[in-house]
Amino acid sequence: MQLFSGSTNLPLARKITGILDIPLGITQITEFPNRETRVWVTEERIHKDVAVVQSFSGDPNKAIVEFCLLVDALRRSGAKTITAVVPWMGYSIQDKIFRQGEPLSSRVVADIIQSVRPDRIITVDLHNEAIQGFFSVPFTHLTAVPLFLERFKKLTIDCVVAPDVGALKETTKIASQLGLPIVILNKQRDLHTGEVRIIGSKGDIEGKTALIMDDFISTGGTIIQAADFLKTQGVQKVIMGASHHLFVAGVQEKLAKSALDELYITDTVAMPEADKAFHGQLPTHVVSVAELIAQELKD
Numbered sequence: 001m002q003l004f005s006g007s008t009n010l011p012l013a014r015k016i017t018g019i020l021d022i023p024l025g026i027t028q029i030t031e032f033p034n035r036e037t038r039v040w041v042t043e044e045r046i047h048k049d050v051a052v053v054q055s056f057s058g059d060p061n062k063a064i065v066e067f068c069l070l071v072d073a074l075r076r077s078g079a080k081t082i083t084a085v086v087p088w089m090g091y092s093i094q095d096k097i098f099r100q101g102e103p104l105s106s107r108v109v110a111d112i113i114q115s116v117r118p119d120r121i122i123t124v125d126l127h128n129e130a131i132q133g134f135f136s137v138p139f140t141h142l143t144a145v146p147l148f149l150e151r152f153k154k155l156t157i158d159c160v161v162a163p164d165v166g167a168l169k170e171t172t173k174i175a176s177q178l179g180l181p182i183v184i185l186n187k188q189r190d191l192h193t194g195e196v197r198i199i200g201s202k203g204d205i206e207g208k209t210a211l212i213m214d215d216f217i218s219t220g221g222t223i224i225q226a227a228d229f230l231k232t233q234g235v236q237k238v239i240m241g242a243s244h245h246l247f248v249a250g251v252q253e254k255l256a257k258s259a260l261d262e263l264y265i266t267d268t269v270a271m272p273e274a275d276k277a278f279h280g281q282l283p284t285h286v287v288s289v290a291e292l293i294a295q296e297l298k299d
């Protein structure tokens with residue numbers, strides 16, 4: 001097998017090739033003067049099974065186009081099979097139609113990426129596991145939760161907090177595996193402004209160390225409001241685990257200034273160099289999914 005990468009998560013692609021001891025295919029990804037994406041797979045003939053690693057992060061629209069052009073170029077270069085490794089499935093947040101006149105965007109994106117006929121798709125911690133139903137090709141849905149649990153079992157944690165009822169299912173799984181009680185927060189998000197408010201909780205939290213697990217961090221609004229609320233309720237320490245940190249501009253700095261004490265994330269989305277500067281203020285631990293994905297590619 002040979003692995004190729006789009007431009008959004010080269011560090012993860014390099015970790016995977018290192019584990020599998022396979023070459024990282026050479027591609028040139030540039031732009032034409034009119035800003036159209038330009039892809040060139042420099043190897044002329046590729047009579048191998050290939051995998052393409054691309055998170056739909058950063059500029060998700062550009063990332064999706066890059067992915068499609070790269071898969072098409074590999075197909076035309078003779079690749080035998082093409083496995084799409086999409087650690088962060090962008091647009092998976094838009095998995096529902098909230099208002100008349102809205103698209104079902106996660107379905108549209110599923111159709112777009114299937115239009116270049118990947119033979120298989122591998123992703124990590126979908127925002128909604130039902131999104132797998134939007135795909136008609138073999139689809140592997142990996143989860144980073146066991147990797148987090150390995151870390152959390154070594155920590156002193158008193159309770160697991162669900163930031164909203166949507167997170168209750170995942171939180172319950174984690175709480176039961178850690179043998180800890182659950183606290184549920186009542187979160188409200190303004191559909192127009194995106195602003196988040198936490199207005200209540202259920203569970204004993206005074207003086208505790210609380211763990212909040214969520215699938216992703218985008219604006220940081222949920223975790224910042226939740227951490228602030230928990231501290232006002234007497235919680236001593238707030239630790240957060242999130243599979244995907246989308247590194248929206250300025251969010252890591254906001255998290256560093258918030259009531260959050262420690263952050264565990266994965267490397268499904270590449271961490272911008274500038275954000276590493278805040279690790280002194282907010283201890284941030286990266287749990288890599290490289291081994292998880294490499295094992296899946298081996299099977």
Ligand code: R5P
Pocket residue numbers: 163164166167196214215216217218219220221222223
């Ligand atoms: C909600 O469904 C998500 O799982 C997160 O709780 C939340 O939406 C993350 O977004 P943000 O960081 O913007 O609050």
